[in-house]
Each structure stands twice: as C-alpha cells, then as structure tokens.
Amino acid sequence: MILIINTTTDQEISRQVRAFIQDTGKEAEIIEAGKMNIHPCAGCNHCWLKTPGVCSIKDDYEFILKKIIHADQLWVISDTAWGFLDHKGKNIYDRILPVATMYLKFSGKQMRHIMRYKQKTDIGIIYTGDGDREYLERWNKRAALNFGSRSLGAFPVETMKEAIACM
Amino acid sequence: MHVMIINGSPRVKQFSNTDKILEEFTKGMCENGTTFEQYEISDRRQWDAIREAYYQNENILIALPLYVECIPGLLMEFLETLHHREDKVRLSFILQSGFAEGIQLRCGEAYLEKLAGRLGCEYGGTLVKGDNFSIRLLGEEQRKKVTGPYENMGREFGKQGNFLSDTCRSFTGPEVFPAYVRWMLSLIFQTFAKKGFNRFAKSWGCKEPLDYKPYE
Numbered sequence: 001m002i003l004i005i006n007t008t009t010d011q012e013i014s015r016q017v018r019a020f021i022q023d024t025g026k027e028a029e030i031i032e033a034g035k036m037n038i039h040p041c042a043g044c045n046h047c048w049l050k051t052p053g054v055c056s057i058k059d060d061y062e063f064i065l066k067k068i069i070h071a072d073q074l075w076v077i078s079d080t081a082w083g084f085l086d087h088k089g090k091n092i093y094d095r096i097l098p099v100a101t102m103y104l105k106f107s108g109k110q111m112r113h114i115m116r117y118k119q120k121t122d123i124g125i126i127y128t129g130d131g132d133r134e135y136l137e138r139w140n141k142r143a144a145l146n147f148g149s150r151s152l153g154a155f156p157v158e159t160m161k162e163a164i165a166c167m
Numbered sequence: 168m169h170v171m172i173i174n175g176s177p178r179v180k181q182f183s184n185t186d187k188i189l190e191e192f193t194k195g196m197c198e199n200g201t202t203f204e205q206y207e208i209s210d211r212r213q214w215d216a217i218r219e220a221y222y223q224n225e226n227i228l229i230a231l232p233l234y235v236e237c238i239p240g241l242l243m244e245f246l247e248t249l250h251h252r253e254d255k256v257r258l259s260f261i262l263q264s265g266f267a268e269g270i271q272l273r274c275g276e277a278y279l280e281k282l283a284g285r286l287g288c289e290y291g292g293t294l295v296k297g298d299n300f301s302i303r304l305l306g307e308e309q310r311k312k313v314t315g316p317y318e319n320m321g322r323e324f325g326k327q328g329n330f331l332s333d334t335c336r337s338f339t340g341p342e343v344f345p346a347y348v349r350w351m352l353s354l355i356f357q358t359f360a361k362k363g364f365n366r367f368a369k370s371w372g373c374k375e376p377l378d379y380k381p382y383e
Contacts, residue, residue, distance in 0.1 A: 040177055040239065040240040040241035040244065041177060041234060041239065041240065041241075042177050042178060042179075042209075042241075043176065043177050043178040043232065043234070043239070044178070044182075045303075046371075048377070049364070049367060049368045049371050049373060049377070050368065050371045050372060050373050051373070051375070052368075052373065052375050052376065052377050052378065052379040052381070053375075053379055053380060053381040053382065054381050065382070066382050069382055069383075081243060081246065081247045082243075082246060082247075082281075082282055082285045082286065083278075083281055083282070083285055084237065084238075084243070084278060084282075085243075086243065086247060087240045087241070087243040087244035087247060088240075090234075090235075090237070090238075090239075090240040090243050091240035093235045093240075094234045094235050094239060094240045096235065101377055101378045102364045102368070102377050103356065103360075103361060103364065103377065103378065104356045104360060105353065105356060106349050106352070106353055106356075109268075109270075109343040109344075109349065110266070110268060110270060110271060110343065111266045111267065111268065111271070111352075114378070116378060116379075116380055117380060117382075117383065132281060135277065135278060135281060138274060138277070139236055139237055139274055139278070142236040142274045143235055143236050145236075146235055146236070
C-alpha cells in the first residue's frame, strides 16, 4: 500500500498527485494532515520504555501511525523552511519513534534500534518552496535508517511526476 | 563575551539531557568572565522572549538533541518565526544524540551549517557528540561522568567564542567503532543492556514487553 501524507494545506497538490497515480493504475491513500492536530515529539521515551509502541501524545498522529506500519511506501508532502522540511513535515518523521524498540543492534557499522514490526516502509518526500534538494535527499537516506528501510528520494512539487514514477 | 543560549530540546527542562550538558558546559564557559542567558524551547511561553533576545545578541548558541537525523520539529517551528539577520552575529551549536558514533550526527551537523548561513549568521561550528541517552536514567554521580567532559569544551568556547578548534572537533570521539568493539557491544546489547532496559521500564510502570506490537 502507498500512503501519502499531505502536511501542507494545499489540497490541489493532493488532487494532482491522485490524478497522476490513477494514470499509472497504482493504488494509494492520501491523508490530508495540513489541518490535523499533530503535536511535535516531546522526547518522553514512553513509546520505548513505558507504553511500548504507543505514543503518550493523544492526537491525530495515532491514526497516521497505524497506517504507516502497514504501508509499503510512505510519501510526505511538506512545505519547507530554511531549506529543510517545515515543522509539520518534520513532525511526521519525529513521531515515528514507536515503530522502533528500545533494543539495540548493529546494522553494518552503525548502532540502530531493533524495529518493532516486520513491515519495511520505504520513504519519500515531495516538497514545496525553497528546499535544499541535495540535502533533503541526503537526509531522507539517513531518515530511512529509522524505518529500517530505504529512501525513495526527495522531489520538488514541480517534479512530482518523477516521484510518482518511483511509487 | 555574553552568550545567548537556546536549549532546543523539546523535552521539559527537568528531564532534558541537553540541559544537563549545558549545566556542565556553562561552568567551564564562565571561568574567564563570560556571561550567559539561557532559554528553553520546550516552554512556548518563552518564545517571545527568545525571539527578542535572538535579535539583540551577537553570540548565540543553540544546543539540541538529534531527532531523526536533524533538528527536532519543535525547534524548527520556532525557527520558522525568525527572519534573516543582516547584522554581524555568530551562531554556534551543540549537537548531541543517543547513538554513540560520530557518523550518526554528521547529517544533522551539515544542516546546522546550512541553517546558520540561511539565517544570515556567521557559523561558529558545532560541538558534536553522541552517547548521551543515559543522562536522564543515571544517578547524579554516574551522570557527571557523561556530562563532565562538556565543562572543558565550555572552557574552550569561552576562550575562542566558537567550536572551530581541533580540540572541539576531536571531542566527538570515533566516527565508527572498530570491529572488535562492535562485536563486544552486540553481545552487551543482547544481554546486559536488554536486562537494564527491561528493569528500567519496570521502574516506570511498564506492563508490556518492550518489543510489544500494539497495532498488529
């Protein structure tokens, strides 16, 4: 399943993405999260050490998290700020911590947390504004390590067709 | 020198590892007469005061934990409210993480250099170090062993006004651990560390195994 989370308030982007995906015959679910109540991760570590797998913040993210753990691909549509994802886009990633456990292992030469679920969700970014594409691609590759998966790339919204070709 | 410090951790000050690091860091920094004022990004009531101080100061230090390979969403939300500075200001960072190896923090460090430029600031470098997850879990004496070395880095910063010296760069420690250390740590992860995490979780009132799958 392809999961697309639009953290911008521009639903026209979702409409275009949906139209392009329909042309390819693939199936995707698009969630409009631009106006959802999603708080930033508070770093409480409860999802690792107190209520394993469950975030202590009770807001709209739980609905998204339950979708992510069953998705083959997660695409985040985000506005950018200072060249990077804006806070709404970053919060989607920061709140992913419950998919990992507290337990550790080495993956190649680096420490990593052992994943909670078997599902591997590859991740990609579609962004608006003055994002630093080279950096966002580098960052998304690193971010994928937190999902135990691989990066699908970072694409300016003007090139969303390229992103959809990766779906 | 007067330094404006922003603790960029989303965790409340009482439980903030970054704050405990800053406690030791500022001890060293103030030895040569340097003064500072500190603000907490976790307290939204301070955001107006932080913005005001940000525009009034010339030496700014943001200390932050690595959240998914870069800056925490809450800190980004605050930074979105700032505008580009045209005057002379130096922006330095302390970047800390749970994972121990330097390589884990380099992607985040690269962004901080870009961020300083985008904000219109001179980049004063980033003090990079991991292996800080346990700060919150340790008693005071053990905690000092982890945070204590930051005092010397504070001393360096007090003298130089930045983190660009070789002493600060080498503070990170190994980029990756040698194979024999990884092998040893892997054993520890599967035995003592696992038991330690389980014991700690129990003390927090955890009723499920730590690899519990609530949504499967």
